[in-house]
Amino acid sequence: MASPIEYLKGVGPLRADMLKKELGIFTFQDLLEHFPNRHIDKTKVSRIAEITPQTEFIQVAATLVQLEVIGEKRARRLIGVVKDQSGILELTWFQGIQWVQKNLQVGSTYLIFGRTGFFNGKPQIVHPEIELYVPTMAGGKNYLEPVYPTTEKLKVRGLNGRQLGKLTQLLLTQLKESDIPENIPDDICKRLKLMPRHEAYQKVHFPASQQDYELALRRLKFEELFIAQVRLNLIRLQRQKASRGVVFEKVGDYFNTFYNKYLPFELTGAQKRVLKEIRTDTARGHQMNRLLQGDVGSGKTIVALLSMLLAADNGFQSCLMAPTEILAQQHFTGLSSLLRDMPVEIAILTGSTKTAERKRILKGLLEDTIHMVVGTHAIIEEVVQFKNLGLAIVDEQHRFGVAQRAALWKKASIPPHVLVMTATPIPRTLAMTAYGDLDYSVMDELPPGRQPITTVHRYETARASVMDFVREEIAKGRQAYFIYPLIEESEKLSYEDLMQGYEQVKSFFPEPRYYISMVHGRQPAEQKDVNMQRFVTGDTQIMVSTTVIEVGVNVPNASVMVIESTEKFGLSQLHQLRGRVGRGSEKSFCILLTGSKISNEARERIKIMCATNDGFKIAEKDLELRGPGDIDGTRQSGALNFKLASIVSDKRVLEIAREEASRLLDEDIDLAMAKNLPLKSFLQLQKSKTAWGMIS
Ligand code: ADP
Numbered sequence: 001m002a003s004p005i006e007y008l009k010g011v012g013p014l015r016a017d018m019l020k021k022e023l024g025i026f027t028f029q030d031l032l033e034h035f036p037n038r039h040i041d042k043t044k045v046s047r048i049a050e051i052t053p054q055t056e057f058i059q060v061a062a063t064l065v066q067l068e069v070i071g072e073k074r075a076r077r078l079i080g081v082v083k084d085q086s087g088i089l090e091l092t093w094f095q096g097i098q099w100v101q102k103n104l105q106v107g108s109t110y111l112i113f114g115r116t117g118f119f120n121g122k123p124q125i126v127h128p129e130i131e132l133y134v135p136t137m138a139g140g141k142n143y144l145e146p147v148y149p150t151t152e153k154l155k156v157r158g159l160n161g162r163q164l165g166k167l168t169q170l171l172l173t174q175l176k177e178s179d180i181p182e183n184i185p186d187d188i189c190k191r192l193k194l195m196p197r198h199e200a201y202q203k204v205h206f207p208a209s210q211q212d213y214e215l216a217l218r219r220l221k222f223e224e225l226f227i228a229q230v231r232l233n234l235i236r237l238q239r240q241k242a243s244r245g246v247v248f249e250k251v252g253d254y255f256n257t258f259y260n261k262y263l264p265f266e267l268t269g270a271q272k273r274v275l276k277e278i279r280t281d282t283a284r285g286h287q288m289n290r291l292l293q294g295d296v297g298s299g300k301t302i303v304a305l306l307s308m309l310l311a312a313d314n315g316f317q318s319c320l321m322a323p324t325e326i327l328a329q330q331h332f333t334g335l336s337s338l339l340r341d342m343p344v345e346i347a348i349l350t351g352s353t354k355t356a357e358r359k360r361i362l363k364g365l366l367e368d369t370i371h372m373v374v375g376t377h378a379i380i381e382e383v384v385q386f387k388n389l390g391l392a393i394v395d396e397q398h399r400f401g402v403a404q405r406a407a408l409w410k411k412a413s414i415p416p417h418v419l420v421m422t423a424t425p426i427p428r429t430l431a432m433t434a435y436g437d438l439d440y441s442v443m444d445e446l447p448p449g450r451q452p453i454t455t456v457h458r459y460e461t462a463r464a465s466v467m468d469f470v471r472e473e474i475a476k477g478r479q480a481y482f483i484y485p486l487i488e489e490s491e492k493l494s495y496e497d498l499m500q501g502y503e504q505v506k507s508f509f510p511e512p513r514y515y516i517s518m519v520h521g522r523q524p525a526e527q528k529d530v531n532m533q534r535f536v537t538g539d540t541q542i543m544v545s546t547t548v549i550e551v552g553v554n555v556p557n558a559s560v561m562v563i564e565s566t567e568k569f570g571l572s573q574l575h576q577l578r579g580r581v582g583r584g585s586e587k588s589f590c591i592l593l594t595g596s597k598i599s600n601e602a603r604e605r606i607k608i609m610c611a612t613n614d615g616f617k618i619a620e621k622d623l624e625l626r627g628p629g630d631i632d633g634t635r636q637s638g639a640l641n642f643k644l645a646s647i648v649s650d651k652r653v654l655e656i657a658r659e660e661a662s663r664l665l666d667e668d669i670d671l672a673m674a675k676n677l678p679l680k681s682f683l684q685l686q687k688s689k690t691a692w693g694m695i696s
């Protein structure tokens with residue numbers, strides 16, 4: 001199976017080269033895993049006259065009557081005209097013109113297959129699959145022919161979908177059953193009625209019927225998800241077992257004093273549950289690696305603080321890392337104020353910390369006179385050394401890369417416990433795959449007394465009445481946000497938009513009656529702080545900002561958010577932004593402004609935002625709309641590179657795979673039982689190929 005693809009008959013060095021370059025097919029196995037998109041009944045040869053604008057694919061047998069190159073330079077193309085008894089069809093090639101010209105002969109009859117289109121009212125096929133027609137080749141045999149993804153380059157060089165199919169067929173006849181050994185334990189195959197592996201590979205390519213194909217597909221999708229789940233769970237369980245971790249054995253004075261005297265509110269049930277999980281994790285002597293998922297405003301910060309106090313009770317230092325300077329500052333201010341009557345030393349370390357202060361902090365951390373440090377990426381730098389770091393908390397995780405997390409590990413001889421808190425919920429299926437190697441907690445409960453935020457969609461044309469509404473809210477003593485999109489590719493443009501927006505808001509809300517803060521990415525940190533601080537204290541009633549405000553900022557008195565050019569934002573970003581209001585006891589509003597022309601997809605996003613406040617629901621929708629590849633922070637994970645399965649449309653299969661995997665590992669974590677040996681050897685074989693261990 002690992003044999004290089006050039007060893008297959010019919011694949012010379014030239015074709016092998018193209019297969020590698022164009023499709024990443026290097027080995028027999030790669031070819032076998034180049035799955036068809038669909039199957040077409042190619043036993044059917046149609047008449048040209050049957051083509052209608054609704055026809056998708058067609059196969060005809062027709063004689064080439066004309067072949068000529070027309071057009072110049074970029075418009076240069078090869079046009080072929082073919083004819084059967086019923087009509088005329090035009091074929092067009094934009095690439096590989098020379099090759100096609102050399103290989104086709106006017107007067108010969110060809111079997112032609114492709115996606116049909118209409119051009120100037122005439123049917124045509126661009127880059128068809130074409131080969132000399134042999135009357136016996138179609139008709140008779142009843143099988144579905146696979147359609148493979150291929151590239152234009154391959155198509156015009158004679159490696160079209162059909163040829164790929166021939167190679168695959170040849171390969172399958174050469175392989176023995178033992179070349180494709182079963183890798184799922186027998187009992188599971190039986191329980192789930194899975195098709196044997198070798199048979200599934202045969203039938204996914206060359207099924208006898210549609211049902212055959214679907215059964216093969218089901219088996220292979222399950223296999224893919226199951227193997228991934230076994231792997232991820234193994235990583236998790238083995239780390240739990242093997243990794244050494246510092247022991248937080250007791251709950252002491254810091255925690256208890258704070259809990260009994262200074263905690264400003266009763267914890268929610270979810271917060272209590274998560275704290276218990278953290279408490280259990282950190283007492284076991286193994287490193288905790290926990291992902292804390294909670295909706296915006298579910299109160300993750302206090303869970304972080306209580307965990308840090310737990311560390312302090314056991315003589316350990318802790319750090320809390322935030323993705324932005326504003327957020328770090330805010331955490332520091334909030335935590336310092338909560339801890340003001342506690343004998344705890346807390347410091348803030350960011351890129352803009354002054355040299356002298358920085359020196360003091362570095363020294364304090366090294367000597368353990370500073371117990372807690374809040375900061376940005378600055379904390380990861382090598383010069384930052386702790387005396388005994390026991391707990392590292394990463395807030396709003398998706399901004400941090402894997403390597404950055406790993407850098408934290410190295411800050412103590414025994415790696416500190418790690419708690420990663422997400423900014424917004426992650427869909428369950430994504431959590432199971434992209435973060436399946438972490439333990440995770442879910443906070444699915446908001447603190448009591450929150451009123452749902454009312455969200456509405458308004459067009460630009462209604463701006464004046466939107467402004468009136470904001471004015472009324474401010475008159476009641478509330479504050480408002482105006483948010484402008486920041487698009488990375490055209491930072492300059494968005495900056496200008498922001499400035500224009502600022503002027504516009506100012507014209508509606510002039511001084512001295514109103515004061516406005518503005519915060520954006522181009523400001524020096526100090527200026528950002530000052531503006532932020534003025535809004536926090538209520539000196540300014542309005543905050544005009546880009547998405548730098550997105551994560552974590554907490555101003556409970558703010559009750560209105562106006563989002564400009566809403567169509568430019570993604571769903572989870574909108575949800576995260578909206579989470580800046582509705583944090584106090586007042587009724588809050590979010591107004592989504594757009595121009596009059598927006599895409600259907602943007603309309604869909606806006607509809608969802610108006611319909612629900614539930615971050616978990618929104619995350620699911622986001623995944624459906626965008627697909628897993630685009631969800632923040634998961635791109636590099638590798639856990640999502642499924643060839644057949646999709647975490648969006650195969651949710652149910654994933655759930656089952658997850659259940660089966662954990663049942664199996666509960667029973668036999670070392671995969672030592674006879675029935676699990678085939679799985680074990682399969683995993684060992686694969687291990688060398690991928691870097692799964694690198695995920696966390
Ligand atoms: P997030 O999970 O988005 O980080 P925060 O930790 O910023 O949420 O908390 C949001 C707000 O809710 C803060 O003002 C916080 O003080 C408040 N809060 C957190 N937990 C509770 C609770 N159990 N009861 C009441 N208010 C709470």
Ligand code: MG
Pocket residue numbers: 300301395552
């Ligand atoms: Mg937060």
